[in-house]
Amino acid sequence: MSEPVISCKDLRKHYPDVKAVDGIDLEVLAGECFGLLGPNGAGKTTTIEILEGINTADSGDVRILGMTWKDNERELRERIGVSLQETQLAERLTVYETLRLFRSFYRNGPYPDDLLQSLSLEEKRNSRVGKLSGGQKQRLAVACALVGEPDILFLDEPTTGLDPQSRLQLWEVVAGYRRRGGTVLLTTHYMEEAERLCDRIAIIDHGQRIALGTPQELIARLEAPHIIEFVTLPEMQESEFANISGYHGATKRGDRWQLRVDSLAESVPQLLAIVEGRGAKLETLSTHAATLEDLFVALTGRELRDV
Amino acid sequence: MSETRKPPTFHPLIEMTIVRLKEFGREPEVVFWVFAFPLLLTVALGFAFREKPPDKIPVGVAQGFEAQKRLKALEESNALMPRLYTPQEGREELRRGRISLLVTGDEAMTYRLDPTRPDARTARVEVDAALQKQAGRSDKFSATIEPVTEQGSRYIDFLVPGLLGMNLMGTSMWSIGFSVVNARLKKLLRRFISTPMRKSHYLLAQFLSRMVFMVAEVAIVAIFAWLVFDVAIRGSIALFSLTCILGGCAFAGVGILIASRVKTLEGVSGLMNVIMMPMWICSGVFFSYERFPDAAKPIIRALPLTALNDALRAVMNDGYGFAHVAPQLAILLAWTVVAGVIGLKIFRWQ
Numbered sequence: 001m002s003e004p005v006i007s008c009k010d011l012r013k014h015y016p017d018v019k020a021v022d023g024i025d026l027e028v029l030a031g032e033c034f035g036l037l038g039p040n041g042a043g044k045t046t047t048i049e050i051l052e053g054i055n056t057a058d059s060g061d062v063r064i065l066g067m068t069w070k071d072n073e074r075e076l077r078e079r080i081g082v083s084l085q086e087t088q089l090a091e092r093l094t095v096y097e098t099l100r101l102f103r104s105f106y107r108n109g110p111y112p113d114d115l116l117q118s119l120s121l122e123e124k125r126n127s128r129v130g131k132l133s134g135g136q137k138q139r140l141a142v143a144c145a146l147v148g149e150p151d152i153l154f155l156d157e158p159t160t161g162l163d164p165q166s167r168l169q170l171w172e173v174v175a176g177y178r179r180r181g182g183t184v185l186l187t188t189h190y191m192e193e194a195e196r197l198c199d200r201i202a203i204i205d206h207g208q209r210i211a212l213g214t215p216q217e218l219i220a221r222l223e224a225p226h227i228i229e230f231v232t233l234p235e236m237q238e239s240e241f242a243n244i245s246g247y248h249g250a251t252k253r254g255d256r257w258q259l260r261v262d263s264l265a266e267s268v269p270q271l272l273a274i275v276e277g278r279g280a281k282l283e284t285l286s287t288h289a290a291t292l293e294d295l296f297v298a299l300t301g302r303e304l305r306d307v
Numbered sequence: 308m309s310e311t312r313k314p315p316t317f318h319p320l321i322e323m324t325i326v327r328l329k330e331f332g333r334e335p336e337v338v339f340w341v342f343a344f345p346l347l348l349t350v351a352l353g354f355a356f357r358e359k360p361p362d363k364i365p366v367g368v369a370q371g372f373e374a375q376k377r378l379k380a381l382e383e384s385n386a387l388m389p390r391l392y393t394p395q396e397g398r399e400e401l402r403r404g405r406i407s408l409l410v411t412g413d414e415a416m417t418y419r420l421d422p423t424r425p426d427a428r429t430a431r432v433e434v435d436a437a438l439q440k441q442a443g444r445s446d447k448f449s450a451t452i453e454p455v456t457e458q459g460s461r462y463i464d465f466l467v468p469g470l471l472g473m474n475l476m477g478t479s480m481w482s483i484g485f486s487v488v489n490a491r492l493k494k495l496l497r498r499f500i501s502t503p504m505r506k507s508h509y510l511l512a513q514f515l516s517r518m519v520f521m522v523a524e525v526a527i528v529a530i531f532a533w534l535v536f537d538v539a540i541r542g543s544i545a546l547f548s549l550t551c552i553l554g555g556c557a558f559a560g561v562g563i564l565i566a567s568r569v570k571t572l573e574g575v576s577g578l579m580n581v582i583m584m585p586m587w588i589c590s591g592v593f594f595s596y597e598r599f600p601d602a603a604k605p606i607i608r609a610l611p612l613t614a615l616n617d618a619l620r621a622v623m624n625d626g627y628g629f630a631h632v633a634p635q636l637a638i639l640l641a642w643t644v645v646a647g648v649i650g651l652k653i654f655r656w657q
Binding site for chain 2: 052053054074077079082084085086087088089090094097100101102103104105106107109110111112146148
């Protein structure tokens with residue numbers, strides 16, 4: 001197994017009112033796409049910013065490409081590319097001018113025009129940054145991260161607020177970078193993004209890593225490939241589900257129950273029978289294959305999109 | 308990638324400077340404040356204080372004893388503008404300040420005047436001379452008067468260097484302060500320090516782009532003042548340029564110091580005004596600071612705007628050389644270094 005290009009041990013960062021990072025261990029391997037998945041405020045951004053060397057940890061050991069920020073900052077800056085959450089690039093500059101400026105900071109890297117082409121921004125070459133759409137701005141932000149030909153690409157919430165098409169375009173950019181052998185560390189609160197892009201995922205909540213593995217491994221941890229969601233009148237109690245065959249647990253969100261089960265074909269008829277036997281009325285019923293979202297719900301009792 | 312292609316960019320310092328210039332030039336309001344506003348100010352003040360013969364002083368003669376004769380005598384004087392009033396009216400006009408002196412009384416003449424008003428004294432001298440002359444006093448001698456309207460001695464000559472200095476202060480501090488705080492606000496500074504960019508290059512680029520714009524700024528006002536008001540630079544152009552550059556640097560340094568930690572545009576505006584206001588008043592932009600108490604003068608002279616204005620006036624109006632303005636230039640240099648270094652030291656990138 002190759003050496004980790006990013007590693008941190010027992011990372012901690014406490015602010016007066018919150019433990020933003022509370023003992024996180026991570027190892028990211030070369031060529032891997034690693035995702036930090038968690039709801040807003042989970043500590044993802046603080047973690048990634050410590051790894052990017054623009055925030056400092058209270059304690060813990062961080063190594064990037066085998067080096068530390070303290071001793072090798074300049075070398076590391078040449079070799080990583082960063083896209084921060086909420087950076088607003090200068091609005092009065094054009095796309096090309098912005099990229100050219102960032103290119104000038106690095107020793108090596110592609111020509112700005114070549115990069116614009118590979119990011120489908122060549123048509124916007126001479127447009128002002130202030131006139132770009134959200135998706136175009138985000139692609140430019142990633143272009144600025146790629147302009148130094150980095151070994152590691154850090155992306156903090158790269159597709160938050162983007163429409164589905166822009167999101168797909170950005171995923172394509174990340175995929176292209178990985179085909180060239182790059183390593184990616186990204187944060188997201190979209191489980192779909194994590195499932196699509198990442199080889200491995202760490203689920204973060206309250207500054208701690210609560211799960212780690214490939215998307216398949218994580219979903220397998222639910223031990224139940226299917227989810228039944230339903231609402232009844234009157235509401236039912238958790239104990240009533242215990243006898244359903246292949247039942248692995250339930251979580252209640254508002255008046256909506258989520259049941260984790262092995263087989264829909266077996267469980268759904270049994271559930272309907274229980275509801276009917278109790279004299280309750282089924283308001284809604286839906287099923288889906290288990291996702292990371294369901295794992296998060298099972299682990300925390302909350303949803304990723306909850307703040 | 309073919310070996311024959313040119314390197315994709317210039318040195319980061321040059322790239323950053325070019326980008327700053329472009330950004331700056333693309334803000335219409337900035338262009339107005341930097342280029343149009345100083346010109347308008349020069350025009351307005353230049354015409355308001357243009358050279359013209361001194362106004363005649365309005366004086367009054369109260370009706371009564373020999374009023375017509377007195378009025379006639381005063382009309383002889385080319386410094387006075389006399390009018391006839393009833394004693395009651397005359398007193399009112401004097402009280403309201405519309406006339407500076409009222410001649411009343413019979414044979415024992417009385418000059419009513421407010422001795423605290425400066426023109427009252429002139430009025431007294433002029434009125435007295437006219438009336439004495441009419442009464443038969445003859446002058447023992449007659450001195451010739453030589454009017455001084457030499458270049459370098461008019462108010463406009465005093466004003467233009469002051470405006471140049473004030474303008475350098477304003478544009479240097481605003482443009483740097485705003486651009487830095489804005490970049491911090493938009494997390495752009497943070498984005499920059501996550502690249503290999505050298506922090507010193509960022510700040511140096513602020514200086515350099517400022518210098519480029521300063522040349523244009525100073526040239527426009529200086530050439531305009533020369534063409535329209537005949538305000539010339541009597542000393543060497545090189546020394547004048549050096550003075551402007553050092554002035555620009557001093558205020559760029561102060562700008563960086565001010566912007567080093569502030570997080571909001573409101574915060575930086577307030578701080579700028581607090582710093583600039585005393586200099587607008589004390590540093591001899593519109594009037595000489597000689598009227599301030601002696602105890603305050605060493606402090607006033609140590610202010611960067613005072614040093615800049617004094618040096619500009621010495622070079623422009625008096626044509627002095629380097630040795631004469633060296634102390635002022637040293638003060639400007641000291642401000643550049645001290646403010647710049649402290650600013651850099653405490654600068655907050657995020």
